[in-house]
Amino acid sequence: MTPPPRRPGRPRQGHRAGRRPRPQLDGARLTAYDVLDAVSSRAAYANLLLPQLLRERQLDQRDAAFTTQLAYGALRAQGTLDEVLTGLVSRPLAELDPRVLDLLRLGAYQLLDLRVPAHAAVDTTVDLTRAIVGTGASGLVNAVLRKVAAGGDRVAWLDRLAGDADGADGDRRLALATDHPGWIVAAWREALDAGDPSGAPELEAALLADDAAPEVHLVARRLARDRLAEESGGTPGPWSPYAVRLAGGDPGKVPAVREGTAAVQDEGSQLAALLLTRAPLDGLDAAWLDMCAGPGGKAGLLAAVRPEGVRLTAADRSPHRAELVRAALGDAAGTEVVVADGRQPPWAPGSFDRVLLDAPCTGLGALRRRPEVRWRRTPADVPPLVELQTALLDGALASVRPGGVVAYVTCSPHTAETVGVVEAAAARDDVEVLPVAPLFPEVPGVARGRYGQLWPHRHGTDAMFMALLRRTS
Numbered sequence: 001m002t003p004p005p006r007r008p009g010r011p012r013q014g015h016r017a018g019r020r021p022r023p024q025l026d027g028a029r030l031t032a033y034d035v036l037d038a039v040s041s042r043a044a045y046a047n048l049l050l051p052q053l054l055r056e057r058q059l060d061q062r063d064a065a066f067t068t069q070l071a072y073g074a075l076r077a078q079g080t081l082d083e084v085l086t087g088l089v090s091r092p093l094a095e096l097d098p099r100v101l102d103l104l105r106l107g108a109y110q111l112l113d114l115r116v117p118a119h120a121a122v123d124t125t126v127d128l129t130r131a132i133v134g135t136g137a138s139g140l141v142n143a144v145l146r147k148v149a150a151g152g153d154r155v156a157w158l159d160r161l162a163g164d165a166d167g168a169d170g171d172r173r174l175a176l177a178t179d180h181p182g183w184i185v186a187a188w189r190e191a192l193d194a195g196d197p198s199g200a201p202e203l204e205a206a207l208l209a210d211d212a213a214p215e216v217h218l219v220a221r222r223l224a225r226d227r228l229a230e231e232s233g234g235t236p237g238p239w240s241p242y243a244v245r246l247a248g249g250d251p252g253k254v255p256a257v258r259e260g261t262a263a264v265q266d267e268g269s270q271l272a273a274l275l276l277t278r279a280p281l282d283g284l285d286a287a288w289l290d291m292c293a294g295p296g297g298k299a300g301l302l303a304a305v306r307p308e309g310v311r312l313t314a315a316d317r318s319p320h321r322a323e324l325v326r327a328a329l330g331d332a333a334g335t336e337v338v339v340a341d342g343r344q345p346p347w348a349p350g351s352f353d354r355v356l357l358d359a360p361c362t363g364l365g366a367l368r369r370r371p372e373v374r375w376r377r378t379p380a381d382v383p384p385l386v387e388l389q390t391a392l393l394d395g396a397l398a399s400v401r402p403g404g405v406v407a408y409v410t411c412s413p414h415t416a417e418t419v420g421v422v423e424a425a426a427a428r429d430d431v432e433v434l435p436v437a438p439l440f441p442e443v444p445g446v447a448r449g450r451y452g453q454l455w456p457h458r459h460g461t462d463a464m465f466m467a468l469l470r471r472t473s
């Protein structure tokens with residue numbers, strides 16, 4: 001086992017240094033706790049912090065895998081774990097010391113989801129509590145976790161929490177069983193058009209797919225896909241002609257990724273960029289715009305696949321993200337990067353033949369990648385984003401010439417951010433909707449009415465939404 005790392009963390013309370021030898025802390029559990037603590041106390045992103053901690057603390061492979069399982073799992077299951085804990089603590093959870101709450105989540109997750117033997121889960125969490133918070137708190141943690149263990153496994157707890165809910169209330173059971181907030185379950189049901197009970201199996205599959213770790217996908221930008229597959233040990237992706245899917249390993253070690261001729265990019269994002277290129281167009285096809293381009297994933301692919309002579313402008317409101325786009329485009333000829341607010345485009349109206357609007361969104365389509373996001377996002381996040389998306393789509397439609405096309409893309413299947421925004425624009429006299437599915441005949445199950453929708457459970461991609469609009473005059 002790896003020796004326990006020194007913990008940076010917050011100052012400990014209730015522990016007088018020098019009086020008692022510090023218990024031998026479990027490095028994996030301590031690191032997982034530190035991730036939970038950083039997420040709840042300073043809104044850190046686990047997928048950025050965890051790899052950094054694993055590197056710094058040099059956990060061995062087995063401990064690193066256990067840490068990842070613990071940290072991601074407990075963050076993903078947070079809402080369900082909190083429902084279990086709520087009935088076992090005399091105060092509202094929000095009134096607990098946040099460190100104690102995170103420790104309880106960590107312990108309860110081991111008991112309910114990992115089936116770690118009760119004595120190991122409880123004792124290690126009590127040791128952590130004593131070291132991190134103090135002896136007083138360790139009594140509470142001990143008592144509560146023993147009650148969690150006594151309540152049986154996850155199924156027994158779900159039976160108690162959800163009762164025999166069925167029909168519409170079945171969503172509550174589904175929410176608890178798949179670790180999603182109820183509003184996201186309702187949003188998925190709507191997006192899958194799974195309003196009737198026969199849609200339920202797909203709804204469950206869609207929710208479960210959010211709980212599985214995603215494969216790493218690469219995009220071959222400036223080398224043949226077969227060569228990339230060969231040098232990375234991956235296999236060609238099923239949908240994008242540029243995609244390679246990796247079974248494992250560090251993509252940063254693939255020579256083409258290091259050299260910049262390939263990059264990490266979800267296959268769904270590749271299709272979203274390709275949508276722009278596949279749209280039928282009458283007349284001139286010489287100027288493309290990626291209006292929300294940072295950090296440059298789709299712009300990088302567009303730059304690589306555009307026909308000769310096409311000029312690509314990549315814009316972003318954020319100077320920092322525009323800088324990342326510059327790095328992604330490298331020295332590609334016929335490209336320019338501008339810092340611009342797409343709601344008030346600085347270029348002349350109708351300047352472009354094709355415009356990609358990969359709009360800022362809730363990111364609910366990539367829940368697999370960010371375990372804590374489902375609990376951080378709330379329904380109140382949606383309306384301001386819809387307002388921004390609507391204004392950006394207006395800007396995109398103003399930027400395209402009559403006869404030109406706008407691809408509207410989000411990494412969210414939420415109906416308000418997707419169909420809602422596009423239908424409002426499509427009601428204009430000078431806009432027509434072009435069906436997406438015929439442009440992807442090789443991708444089954446992509447049609448969402450006239451629009452396109454990828455799903456992790458159907459396509460093994462993020463849940464990207466795609467729509468295509470043409471300016472008619």
Ligand SMILES: C[S@@+](CC[C@H](N)C(=O)[O-])C[C@H]1O[C@@H](n2cnc3c(N)ncnc32)[C@H](O)[C@@H]1O
Binds near residue numbers: 296358
């Ligand atoms: C979903 S991300 C784009 C991802 C990018 N297309 C890629 O594939 O790497 C949305 C981007 O929109 C930018 N953005 C937000 N509001 C904007 C605005 N009003 N005008 C232009 N860009 C904006 C954000 O800075 C962010 O980089």
